[in-house]
Amino acid sequence: MLRQLRQLCCALLLLLCTGGGLVIAVPHHCVFDRLPRNVGEVTGGEEPASPVTVSVGSDWAPLRIKVFADDLEGLGGFCTRAGEHINMFFGKEMVCQEEDILTEEKVDILENVILSEAAKMHSELP
DSSP: HHHHHHHHHHHHHHHHHHHHHHHHSSSOOOOOGGSOOOOOEEEEOOOTTOOOOEEOTTTTOOOOOOOOOOOGSSSSSSBBSSTTTEOOGHHHHEOOGGGGGGOOHHHHHHIIIHHHHHHHHHHHOO
């Protein structure tokens, strides 16, 4: 038993060292020159605290944002009662607590305050 444990430890150590060596052997590739050059010069105002303006190409248009809240209407993905088990991202499971329950008040706040303000904030960006 002890011999097998020692062999397993040696094998894991060898695997760890080999894997680390492979990561280190991969050279860095700079992709800066391959990035699209859509944004022009950045110019500041007269004062250091003034906002920065960005010039863009003539083919650019304002960002269009569409917000969907369909997931708040169906089953699953959110807590409806304490003790409920729901599936989260990447196969994780969560046990719902009382404060996790998605109430009508929380849905109203999400739809009419948080999501609308977030969309408004992003659409007003320069």
